[in-house]
Amino acid sequence: MKYTQGKYLILKKTAVAREIYSFIIKCPEIADIASAGQFVHIRAGNFTLRRPISICGIDRNKGTIRIVFEVRGEGTAEISRLNEGSFIDMLAPLGHGFTINRFKKVVLIGGGIGTPPMLPLAEIYGEKAVVISGFRSADAVILQDDFKKTGAKTILCTDDGSLGIHGFVTRPFTELAEKGGIDAVYACGPMPMLKGIAEICKKYNIFCEVSLEERMACGIGACLGCACRTLRNDEEYFAHVCKDGPVFNAGEVIW
Ligand SMILES: Cc1cc2nc3c(=O)[nH]c(=O)nc-3n(C[C@H](O)[C@H](O)[C@H](O)COP(=O)(O)OP(=O)(O)OC[C@H]3O[C@@H](n4cnc5c(N)ncnc54)[C@H](O)[C@@H]3O)c2cc1C
Known part of the structure; x- marks a missing residue:
């Protein structure tokens, strides 16, 4: 596993939903070797332990990566206080990413803050991908325009029905699986969601990778x-x- 550690410039900071931030970070040596499904380990203030955040975008030409994270506790709150023009301390790229193959049709399923690692996959597969995203409610929805830009078909679900399909991602996914023709499924989100998807994939014999x-x-x-x-x-x-x-x-x- 090749990785590097350093302090990298935050080029752009955006609030994408309440307490959810997107950073674009200049880090050519990381962008060069990073792949979909890997993560960065971020130093948060004076905390000894770093905080893991998935890579949500890789632009090798510009030498940048993107991360999107939610403030959950003290560590992510500390990271969210960093601003454009300041430096973020990262150890990256870490972990074992998704298997990218010449699949003809893939389904990418993201639940809540598990949605960001699906974006680099949508960029790779484009029109060959169907992206199913699920969120608690309309105000927690993120990244839908980014997914649309890749050419992927998007299906949006909310638990409370305030936007898109009312219910869990497993409902539209079951319908797709029943129709057939899916070569691979990639998913990231809460464990019960991943377990449900794994069961459906097992039933229909579909290759499935999950990010835990x-x-x-x-x-x-x-x-x-x-x-x-x-x-x-x-x-x-x-x-x-x-x-x-x-x-x-x-x-x-x-x-
Ligand atoms: C490989 C990986 C990739 C991740 N990618 C993203 C991402 O792209 N965007 C994002 O917003 N978050 C992501 N997370 C979760 C993120 O790391 C945690 O939210 C963060 O570490 C919480 O730290 P904190 O100090 O803010 O919160 P803490 O004060 O430590 O905890 C606050 C709450 O967050 C929960 N929590 C803490 N650590 C984790 C964890 N590792 N996984 C799940 N829940 C946790 C705790 O149960 C607690 O309820 C990822 C986690 C892993 C392991």
């Missing part, structure tokens, strides 16, 4: 902070989300 979120410490596989139960050669194996993941084949995860 686990509290983590070092980010490089040196500590045991982010262990998760998986199956390897039919045997239980405690994988590290930071190094073996965050992306896993859905069939390997013990749900």
Whole structure:
């Protein structure tokens, strides 16, 4: 795993929803080697432990990456106080990303703040992708214009029906799976959502990768902070989300 650590310039900061921020960061050496599904580990103020945030955009020509994150606690609040023109301390790119293949039709499913890592995939697959995004309510919806710009078809769901389809992402996804023709599914979001998607993919025999979120410490596989139960050669194996993941084949995860 090749990664680098440094302080990088924040070129652009935008508030994309309440307590959700987008940063575009100048970091050519990271942009050069980063891939969809990997993450950056950010130093937050004086906290010892860095905070992991997925890569939401990679522009190799401009030497930038994008991150989109929600303020959840003290660490992310500290990061959100950084402004354009200041420097962000990152260890990146980390983790094992999504398998990119010559699939003809893929479905990208993001739940809430699990939506950002789906954007680099939509940029790769364009019209071959259907993006299903789910949010609590209309005021939490993010990135829909960005997904549309990629040429992907978008389906939006909200839990309370305030925008798009009323209900969980699993409903429109089940309809798509029943119709057939899907080569691969990529998903990131809350565990119950991922479990539901993994079950549907198993039923219809569709290749499925999920990006798991686990509290983590070092980010490089040196500590045991982010262990998760998986199956390897039919045997239980405690994988590290930071190094073996965050992306896993859905069939390997013990749900
Ligand atoms: C690989 C990976 C990629 C991630 N990508 C993104 C992203 O693109 N955008 C984004 O907004 N967030 C992302 N997260 C979650 C983000 O790392 C946490 O929200 C953050 O670490 C919380 O730190 P805090 O100090 O603000 O909150 P804390 O005070 O530590 O915790 C506040 C709340 O957040 C929850 N939390 C803390 N750490 C995690 C975690 N690692 N995963 C899930 N919940 C957590 C706690 O249960 C608690 O309820 C990602 C996590 C991982 C592991």
